[in-house]
Amino acid sequence: MNAELMNVTGEPIREKSEVLLAVQNVSLRFGGVKAISDVSFDIRKGEVRAIIGPNGAGKTSMLNCINGFYQPQEGQITFKGQRRDRMKPHRAAAAGIARTFQNVALFKGMSTLDNIMTGRTLKMKRGFFWQALRHGPAMTEEIEHRRVVEDIIDFLQIEHIRKLPVGKLPYGLQKRVELGRALAMEPELLLLDEPMAGMNLEEKEDMCRFILDVNQQFGTTIALIEHDMGVVMDLSDRVVVLEYGRKIADGTPSEVKADQKVIDAYLGVAH
Amino acid sequence: MFYREAGQFKSTYQADMAVFPIRQDRIGLAVILLIAFIGIPLIGNDFFITSVMIPFLVFSLAAIGLNILTGYTGLISLGTAAFMGVGAYAAYKMTTAFPGVNIIVLILVSGLFSAAIGVLFGLPSLRIKGFYLAVATLAAQFFLQWAFVRVPWLFNYNASGAIEVPQRLLFGIPVTGASASPETRYYVCLCLVIVMTWFASNLVHGKIGRSWMAVRDMDIAAELMGIKLLTAKLLAFAVSSFYAGVAGAMMIFLWYGGGEAADVFNIRLSFNILFMVIIGGLGSLIGSFFGAAFIASLPTIMKFGLPALGVPLSGATAEHVTFMLVGALIIVFLIVEPHGLARLWQIGKQKLRTWPFPY
Numbered sequence: 001m002n003a004e005l006m007n008v009t010g011e012p013i014r015e016k017s018e019v020l021l022a023v024q025n026v027s028l029r030f031g032g033v034k035a036i037s038d039v040s041f042d043i044r045k046g047e048v049r050a051i052i053g054p055n056g057a058g059k060t061s062m063l064n065c066i067n068g069f070y071q072p073q074e075g076q077i078t079f080k081g082q083r084r085d086r087m088k089p090h091r092a093a094a095a096g097i098a099r100t101f102q103n104v105a106l107f108k109g110m111s112t113l114d115n116i117m118t119g120r121t122l123k124m125k126r127g128f129f130w131q132a133l134r135h136g137p138a139m140t141e142e143i144e145h146r147r148v149v150e151d152i153i154d155f156l157q158i159e160h161i162r163k164l165p166v167g168k169l170p171y172g173l174q175k176r177v178e179l180g181r182a183l184a185m186e187p188e189l190l191l192l193d194e195p196m197a198g199m200n201l202e203e204k205e206d207m208c209r210f211i212l213d214v215n216q217q218f219g220t221t222i223a224l225i226e227h228d229m230g231v232v233m234d235l236s237d238r239v240v241v242l243e244y245g246r247k248i249a250d251g252t253p254s255e256v257k258a259d260q261k262v263i264d265a266y267l268g269v270a271h
Numbered sequence: 272m273f274y275r276e277a278g279q280f281k282s283t284y285q286a287d288m289a290v291f292p293i294r295q296d297r298i299g300l301a302v303i304l305l306i307a308f309i310g311i312p313l314i315g316n317d318f319f320i321t322s323v324m325i326p327f328l329v330f331s332l333a334a335i336g337l338n339i340l341t342g343y344t345g346l347i348s349l350g351t352a353a354f355m356g357v358g359a360y361a362a363y364k365m366t367t368a369f370p371g372v373n374i375i376v377l378i379l380v381s382g383l384f385s386a387a388i389g390v391l392f393g394l395p396s397l398r399i400k401g402f403y404l405a406v407a408t409l410a411a412q413f414f415l416q417w418a419f420v421r422v423p424w425l426f427n428y429n430a431s432g433a434i435e436v437p438q439r440l441l442f443g444i445p446v447t448g449a450s451a452s453p454e455t456r457y458y459v460c461l462c463l464v465i466v467m468t469w470f471a472s473n474l475v476h477g478k479i480g481r482s483w484m485a486v487r488d489m490d491i492a493a494e495l496m497g498i499k500l501l502t503a504k505l506l507a508f509a510v511s512s513f514y515a516g517v518a519g520a521m522m523i524f525l526w527y528g529g530g531e532a533a534d535v536f537n538i539r540l541s542f543n544i545l546f547m548v549i550i551g552g553l554g555s556l557i558g559s560f561f562g563a564a565f566i567a568s569l570p571t572i573m574k575f576g577l578p579a580l581g582v583p584l585s586g587a588t589a590e591h592v593t594f595m596l597v598g599a600l601i602i603v604f605l606i607v608e609p610h611g612l613a614r615l616w617q618i619g620k621q622k623l624r625t626w627p628f629p630y
């Protein structure tokens with residue numbers, strides 16, 4: 001749509017890569033409340049795509065549409081070239097979409113290890129019979145996946161809390177475990193809903209580094225909701241800005257920052 | 272001092288994933304098994320074996336079943352006794368129809384019948400939770416309990432209105448019926464409970480157990496991991512009811528032995544099993560044993576133990592005191608320690624691990 005603009009300022013490599021997810025004319029209503037109105041944007045393979053906007057702009061609702069928690073009344077969502085009308089969350093997971101939540105949604109009674117192991121569920125194929133025996137192929141499989149999970153634990157530097165129940169961990173660590181659980185799914189598209197909210201500066205820096213590493217080392221495409229504009233500028237390739245459920249800008253961080261409508265939205269200028 | 276894991280390094284993931292990673296725990300388990308297999312039949316008299324040990328084993332199995340549903344998957348059920356009944360009546364009908372088939376096989380197969388019924392009554396669990404689900408399972412309890420009494424075909428039109436357990440042999444030895452010795456029945460119960468506990472432990476420590484707990488702790492996130500909520504919940508209902516069914520068949524065939532068994536699968540039994548799970552510890556297999564031991568032995572201790580110690584207590588008073596004690600404990604555990612006796616056991620072990628230096 002604004003390809004010309006991006007040729008001037010965007011990154012050429014990302015520019016050419018194919019579209020992984022396309023959101024077209026999506027509208028979502030809750031009774032009389034319009035959470036999203038006619039929003040279109042796309043996410044390209046390998047990029048970090050930020051979604052920003054004031055509180056209540058519809059950012060979380062947009063992620064919920066993408067992974068099937070909400071069914072938009074209008075519009076369509078295409079993932080990997082396949083259009084899905086009514087997608088169930090577990091189908092989205094199987095298709096390669098993982099996510100973290102704005103208010104941490106961990107399995108509180110389970111250990112860090114078990115939480116992250118849960119992310120491997122879809123990749124574990126042994127059925128009830130072998131699970132009941134927990135020997136032979138089931139054990140081999142369990143060990144194989146445990147290895148992957150230990151790598152993730154190393155990567156996120158959470159070895160020391162491996163066996164602790166996550167419910168008692170400090171908030172910053174919980175967010176890290178939640179990222180680990182999503183990474184364990186080896187997703188193609190990772191949706192992060194305010195991964196740095198409520199963190200101190202040091203924790204934020206760590207989280208930033210993890211997100212960049214995930215993007216660069218594993219090539220995972222990331223869609224990120226974040227309020228801290230500094231973080232958004234540093235991390236993202238392209239930014240889409242929502243306000244009152246509408247898209248008001250879309251482009252590289254510097255373009256978006258210079259956009260008058262975005263400045264107004266963030267400064268709270270009355271329309 | 273002696274309960275230490277120092278020097279026991281786990282060099283493989285397999286060792287780290289063992290259910291009993293600490294050597295002393297494994298020794299403890301071996302000692303318990305030795306006592307169960309050799310000590311108790313040697314020392315215990317018939318009364319102790321039939322009125323304490325066999326009920327304890329049967330209740331433990333039923334409590335494990337309910338714990339899988341309520342403790343691990345977070346779905347409450349007040350229909351445990353009814354699912355136990357399905358197992359008992361299924362075993363009775365099958366052994367009537369196929370007297371030649373090994374009774375142990377039939378007891379296990381009868382669990383499949385209650386698994387099927389459990390799944391049926393578990394279907395609403397996708398839509399309803401908590402209180403409403405409890406009411407739905409209560410409907411199962413009342414409907415099935417009614418059927419057990421009112422459908423004479425189920426108890427072969429016996430005048431007693433109850434299952435009359437026939438004699439069945441295993442390797443030429445009677446295991447059910449009037450001539451089966453308490454020791455034989457105890458051994459059969461013990462073996463069944465050990466094998467089924469091992470299966471349950473395998474399930475809860477692997478992928479399936481994790482998906483149950485994920486559903487319990489945060490169902491929307493579980494769905495996001497690719498876990499199908501309906502499948503996970505129905506599987507929990509199936510496995511749970513299977514355990515209840517086998518426990519019910521064991522109760523009639525290996526414990527009661529017939530006769531007095533009319534209308535035993537009542538709501539009080541359902542509540543008793545639920546109390547075992549709560550007091551023992553939600554989401555803990557070992558807790559199921561603690562809870563069963565506690566609830567099953569308390570009335571006996573009150574009735575026979577206290578008078579033996581010189582505390583005068585009439586039968587009726589003993590019963591009332593038992594009721595009040597259990598009620599108070601339930602409230603205490605629900606408020607203070609939802610993980611029950613199992614948690615206290617863990618804390619105790621933790622203290623022992625660091626003893627005599629608290630830090």
Ligand SMILES: Nc1ncnc2c1ncn2[C@@H]1O[C@H](COP(=O)(O)OP(=O)(O)O)[C@@H](O)[C@H]1O
Nearest residue numbers: 030033035053054055056057058059060061062
């Ligand atoms: N489940 C829901 N039911 C009703 N209204 C909702 C629901 N989810 C979101 N909304 C509404 O949709 C709008 C957008 O919310 P949300 O997507 O959470 O915004 P953001 O994440 O950008 O802060 C808000 O007005 C919110 O009240």
Ligand SMILES: [Mg+2]
Nearest residue numbers: 059060061102
């Ligand atoms: Mg939000």
